[in-house]
Amino acid sequence: MGSCGVDYLASVAAYPRPDEKLRTEKLETQGGGNCANALTAAARLGLAPTLVTKIGADGLGDGIISELHRDGIDTTHVLRAKGHPSPFTYIIVDRQGGTRTCIHTPGATLEPYEMDEQRISSVLEGASLVYFDGRLTEAAVPLARAARLRKIPVLVEAERLRPSLELLMAEADYIVTSAHFPQDWTGEAGLADAILATAERLPAAHWLITTMGTRGAVLLERPPPAGTDPRTLPERTLEEILTAELGPQLEAARSGAAAAAVSPPVACVSASGVCIGAGEVAATEGYVRLAYTSGRDPSQAARQAQAAAQRAAALNGDPDRADSYRGSGSLASGTTTGVAAAATIAPGLVGRVTLASIADLPKDAVTDTTGAGDSFIGSVLYGLATGLPLPATLRLAAVVAACKCTELGARPGLPTRSQLAPALLHSTVV
Numbered sequence: 001m002g003s004c005g006v007d008y009l010a011s012v013a014a015y016p017r018p019d020e021k022l023r024t025e026k027l028e029t030q031g032g033g034n035c036a037n038a039l040t041a042a043a044r045l046g047l048a049p050t051l052v053t054k055i056g057a058d059g060l061g062d063g064i065i066s067e068l069h070r071d072g073i074d075t076t077h078v079l080r081a082k083g084h085p086s087p088f089t090y091i092i093v094d095r096q097g098g099t100r101t102c103i104h105t106p107g108a109t110l111e112p113y114e115m116d117e118q119r120i121s122s123v124l125e126g127a128s129l130v131y132f133d134g135r136l137t138e139a140a141v142p143l144a145r146a147a148r149l150r151k152i153p154v155l156v157e158a159e160r161l162r163p164s165l166e167l168l169m170a171e172a173d174y175i176v177t178s179a180h181f182p183q184d185w186t187g188e189a190g191l192a193d194a195i196l197a198t199a200e201r202l203p204a205a206h207w208l209i210t211t212m213g214t215r216g217a218v219l220l221e222r223p224p225p226a227g228t229d230p231r232t233l234p235e236r237t238l239e240e241i242l243t244a245e246l247g248p249q250l251e252a253a254r255s256g257a258a259a260a261a262v263s264p265p266v267a268c269v270s271a272s273g274v275c276i277g278a279g280e281v282a283a284t285e286g287y288v289r290l291a292y293t294s295g296r297d298p299s300q301a302a303r304q305a306q307a308a309a310q311r312a313a314a315l316n317g318d319p320d321r322a323d324s325y326r327g328s329g330s331l332a333s334g335t336t337t338g339v340a341a342a343a344t345i346a347p348g349l350v351g352r353v354t355l356a357s358i359a360d361l362p363k364d365a366v367t368d369t370t371g372a373g374d375s376f377i378g379s380v381l382y383g384l385a386t387g388l389p390l391p392a393t394l395r396l397a398a399v400v401a402a403c404k405c406t407e408l409g410a411r412p413g414l415p416t417r418s419q420l421a422p423a424l425l426h427s428t429v430v
Contacts, residue, residue: 001052001123001140002035002133002157004068004078005087005107006060009370009409014096025095030409031067032089034133034157037371037410041378041400043071044416045425047385050074052123052143053136054110056086067411077123081108093368093408100370110139120146129385131377132172133157137164144171153384157377158198161185161312163324166201174384175208176377182210184312185326187305192239193292195220197301200349207390211376213369216250216279217394218242219354223287230350235289238353246355249282254357264360267399267421270406270413277360278424279398281391284353356394359402371410372401378414388425396424 011026031040039049051073055061057080064086065075087107093100120143124130130147132140134157141164147154148171156172158165158181169175175198182194186201191210199208199220207221220238264277309326313319376397383393400415407413417425 001130001136001143003033003087003135004031004036004051004053004055004064005033005089005104006030006064007032007089007091007370007409009091009093009368011093011095011368011408015092015094015099015101026408028409028412030411031064032091032371032410033087034135034159034374034377035131036064036068036073037374038131038133038157038378038381039073040068040071040411041375041404041414042381042385043073044414045379045382045400045420046417047382048072048074049381050077050123050127052077052110054079054081054108054114056080056084056107057082058084058086060086060088071411077119079110079114084108091370093370098366098369100368102370110136112139112142115139115142124150124152127152129153129155129381131155131157131381132168133377134159134162134165134168137162137168141167141171144168147171148173155377155381155384158185159373161309161325162316163313163318163321165325169202170204172202172204173206174380175202175205176380177208177210178373179210179212179215183304184308185305187301187303187308188296189301189304190239190293192237192242193296196238196290196292196349199351209380209394211373213372214358216355216357216398217376219356219390219394220290221352221354221390223350223352230289233287233289233350235291237291237293239293241284241288241290241353242355245284246282246353250280250355250357253280253282265421267359267395267424268403268415268419270365270403270415270419272406274362274365274403274406276399276402278395278421279357279359281354281356281394283355283391287350287352290349290351290353354391354394356391356398359395359398361402361405366405367413368408369405370408372405374410375404375414376401382425386425392424396420399424 007030009028010024090103153173155174158177182198186194186197188194211217266275267278268276310322312325313322379397379400403415404413
C-alpha cells in the first residue's frame with residue numbers, strides 16, 4: 001500500500017543554476033511511485049502483488065493501470081478519484097553529478113473511511129506479506145493492524161520523515177530505511193548510533209535494514225525471543241563493528257578477487273547487455289550486545305530530531321504539523337518517541353549485524369539512480385515471500401538495484417527472472 005503515479009524524467013548534462021535555461025538530453029514518461037515501483041520489481045521476480053492506492057479518474061490514471069497490468073500487478077484495490085488528477089513527479093536526472101531531483105504533485109488522499117472492514121478483509125485474503133511505503137499513513141495503519149491480527153507479516157519503508165509514520169512503523173515486523181532517515185528521526189550525530197536508536201524504538205521489528213547507496217546496506221537482526229542471554233555476550237559499538245570488522249572483511253574479499261584477477265560470476269545481464277556481478281556479505285559471528293559510541297549527547301540528538309521534523313514538514317507544505325513528523329506517542333509498552341525517548345531507551349540491544357556491499361557494476365554503466373531503493377525493497381519482498389535467507393536476499397537486492405540503474409527511470413531497468421542467475425533466486429551462493 002502506498003504511492004503510485006507518473007514520472008516525467010528529464011536527463012540533462014548538468015543540473016541548472018537559478019534562471020538558467022538548458023536542453024534535455026532525453027525525456028521519458030513512465031509509471032512511478034515508491035510502492036508501485038517496488039511491486040513492479042517483485043512482480044518481475046515472480047511474485048503476484050496487489051496494489052492498494054488512489055489515483056485520478058483521468059487519462060494519466062488509465063495509463064498507470066495499463067502499465068501495472070503489463071507487469072502482472074492486481075489493481076482491484078486501486079481507487080479512482082473523480083475530478084482529481086493522478087499524482088505525478090518531475091524528475092531532473094543530472095548526468096554529470098549523478099543525482100536526481102524530484103518535485104512531486106500529489107493527487108487525492110486515500111481516506112481512512114475508504115479502508116473499511118470489507119475492503120481490508122478483501123485486501124488481506126490470501127496475502128503472505130503486506131508492504132507499506134510510508135505514505136497514506138492514516139489509511140495504512142488500520143490495514144497494518146489488521147494484518148498483524150491475522151499473523152500476516154508487515155514490512156514498512158521509512159524513506160523520509162512523514163506525518164504519523166511512527167504509528168505505522170510500530171506495526172512492522174520488518175523495517176527498511178533510507179540512509180538519512182535514522183539520523184533525521186533520532187537526531188543522532190552518527191549513522192551507526194542512529195540505526196541503533198531506531199531499532200531500539202521499534203521493539204516489535206524482527207530486523208531493520210538501512211540502505212546506504214554506494215556504501216551498501218546494513219542489516220540489524222534481533223535474536224529469537226528468549227533465545228539469548230545478553231549477559232553472556234560481548235558488548236561492542238555498532239560503529240566499531242561496521243568500520244573495524246565488517247567493512248574491512250568486505251574490502252579484503254574484493255581486493256583478494258582483484259589481486260587474483262578473478263571476476264565475480266555474472267549474476268545478471270541488463271537489457272542493454274551490461275554484466276553485473278553479485279556483491280559481498282559479511283556478518284558478525286552470532287549475536288552481540290550493541291552499544292552507542294562514547295560522547296553521545298541525547299539532548300543534542302533531541303534538538304536535531306526536532307529541527308529535522310520542522311524541515312520535513314516545511315518541505316511537504318505542512319509547517320504547522322511538524323510534531324507529527326517526529327512523533328511523540330507510545331510505540332509499545334515502555335517505549336516512546338520524541339524527546340522522551342532519548343532518555344528512556346534502554347541500553348544493550350542484542351543483535352546480529354550484517355553488512356552487504358553493492359553489486360559489481362561498471363561505473364560508466366550507471367544511467368540513473370531513480371527508484372534504486374524501490375527495486376531493493378521489491379527484492380526484499382521477494383526474499384521474504386519465498387523464504388530466501390537474509391544474506392542471499394541482500395545479494396539479490398543489490399544486483400536488482402544495480403540493474404535498474406542501467407536505464408533511465410524507475411522501471412525500465414528492472415530485471416526479469418530470466419536475466420538473473422538461477423542461484424541468485426534460490427540460494428546463498430552465486
